[in-house]
Amino acid sequence: MGGPADPEHDPTAAYVLEPDYVASLTGRIVSTTGESKQSHSPINGAPVAHIPQSSEDDVVEAFARARRAQLAWARTSIDHRAAILMRLHDLVLDRQEEILDLVVWESGKARRHAYDEVLHIALTARYYARTAHQHLDTQRKSGVVPVLTRVEVNRVPKGVVGIISPWNYPFTMALCDGLPALLAGNAVVTKPDAQTMLTALLGAQLLEEAGFPKDLWQVVAGPGSRVGMSIIDKADYVCFTGSTATGKLIAKACAERLIGCSLELGGKNPMLVLRDADVERAAEGAVRAAFSNAGQLCVSIERLFVADQVYDRFVERFAARTEAMALGATLEWGPEMGSLISQDQLDTVVAHVEDAVAKGARVRAGGRARPDLGPYFYEPTILEGVTPEMTCFGNETFGPVVSVYRFHDEADAVARANDGEYGLNASVYSQDGPRAREIARQIKCGTVNVNEAFAATFASIDSPMGGMRESGMGRRQGSEGIHRYTESQSVATQRLLRFSPVLGLSDKSYATVMNANLRLLKKLGRA
Structure with a gap:
């Protein structure tokens, strides 16, 4: 079953990440601690990079930057945001070989499975770019009084979304949940897994190259016990992919703050x-x-x-x-x-x-x-x-x-x-x-x-x-995958008729008139 690769023809033996390239990626981490953690490739155990580590103060700074960027970003048009997503689609395909090399080097997966990540991010970017108005445009709803009550539902961004992503699909999981968050007008603070940090940082670099504002996507690094809980304490919404045990802790912490979360957890x-x-x-x-x-x-x-x-x-x-x-x-x-x-x-x-x-x-x-x-x-x-x-x-x-x-x-x-x-x-x-x-x-x-x-x-x-049951809560993809990052806001404008007795009607007479109107609306088939 299988056999060792031929070192004379295996590019792995000669694969080297240039120091300047690594620095251009790790420099995106918000870190002032001076601490770092060495990562290694599972392919042959070779060292990959020293990953700067973030403190709780660094998380505070990341959220401060993200909140400033989000205020301006929320005022941009949906078309502008969608156009950037479409540029990301093209960038991911154009930079495929670089992405695949880094995914394989950090995760050890077969190249064919690394390509699944390129494919998924391209699909995700294109889908949300093409359907942005479908998900985010203000929608007219039926008012309580036909013609006289105008109701609109707006999709308002949550603010700053915290994303904690795993190592198993380091490019896909680093980006796929954040793309609809950005499209909806949010900023993101993300903590990728330490084992595959460079891949996630390459994703952040591609976001900026596509046209997203630099401070809109903040990256922190460090153990979940220090950095992860700090993210939950400051985020307006949390998206987590990982173990069921950790997911339960995150759900409890989010419940304490009355913020929403989506959790994709374990499975058998x-x-x-x-x-x-x-x-x-x-x-x-x-x-x-x-x-x-x-x-x-x-x-x-x-x-x-x-x-x-x-x-x-x-x-x-x-x-x-x-x-x-x-x-x-x-x-x-x-x-x-x-x-x-x-x-x-x-x-x-x-x-x-x-x-x-x-x-x-x-x-x-x-x-x-x-x-x-x-x-x-x-x-x-x-x-x-x-x-x-x-x-x-x-x-x-x-x-x-x-x-x-x-x-x-x-x-x-x-x-x-x-x-x-x-x-x-x-x-x-x-x-x-x-x-x-x-x-x-x-x-x-x-x-x-x-x-x-x-x-x-x-x-x-x-x-x-x-997932259902202990496999999680919430959904990625589709309308649910973007609406989770928004608050629905109903705005009703009332004309002429007010909701109180008029023309000298008593409360009892007002109730009688309203009941008659309700029966009429039922006969007319109104909701």
Whole structure:
């Protein structure tokens, strides 16, 4: 399964970040502490950069700059903001190779999965630029008295949005939630993960090059215990992507301040392969579902439920495709799976697999660390016979490990898919589209893909994406993804008629007249 890259033809061996280039990125961090943290590439352990660290005072300064910039930005036209987003779309495509190199170097993922991030940001920028007026224009609503009551609903920016983004999709997650916030007239203070800070800073640089004001997007760095809570204390809205445990703490802190938040959290995502599924297509989809970005994907599939009628054929094809995957920790195109990002992630994967095997699970593919490929590399792994007492049964692995289960009855499969507290993403494979979509409605997940792993919902920017239950709250993408950053403001203008007795009417007579009007409006079909 895979093999080490040829150092004579691998550009990784010669990949060097010029000091001036690194300084141009890290100089964007608001930091006066003089402290820094060394980051390393998961590809070969090479040092990447010293990342300046921010203090609580630096967070205060970042918010002060952002608030000053936001006051002017909120007065700009929607067309102006949308035009900048469209320039960002072009910049991201033009600078693709630079972005891909940095994403792969910092995260260790395969280049094909790094390209998913370029694609997603381009799609997000274009979608919100094209639909800006649809989401943000003042809308006329029905007034209580036809003709005499004029009602308008405005979309008013929240102010300064705090975004805390993870390492697993460092370009996508650094930018995708912030783009609609900017379009809606907000400023952003963001804390990207320390392991992939340069990628997030490149995103900030591209925003400025596209035309967004420099101070509108502030970046701070440091541990969540120091910097993260400071952001929550000062933001007008918080957007967080990460673990369920941290998400709960953020939700409590936001509740104390009576500010809103959106949280995309953990998942133990299921895939259902029904009896009439195209087995070859389902096996191909399962490889992407379970092993994209080495399984370090919030919507990655970790539980696979397969109908009796196709179980043996499916598992055979799935295992064969998994064993045939091209693996590699390299900057080049070619590998179908890259590295885990850190020793912590590798330790979790190893512990989950060893625990399952010790308690009777069978390995159908993979099951080994591969230090010959990279310090944190682990093979894509398929487990059978996983039972509830095993750690990986209900706990998120967040690595290239998937458990396969046989089912006899579709109702039972749905019940097992809904077992547990998570509800982020699911997948259903069937050649009967209407039946698959009906089953999808029964699955308690925020997104469900039919005959696809996760990309159909993730890349369809017009539709909302997020989790149910302990997988989070709020949605990114679509109208919900931008309206979360606005306050709805109703403005009603009343003409002629006032809402009190007139022309000498008593209170009782006024009530009688109003009741008659209500009955008339009902007959006329008014809301």
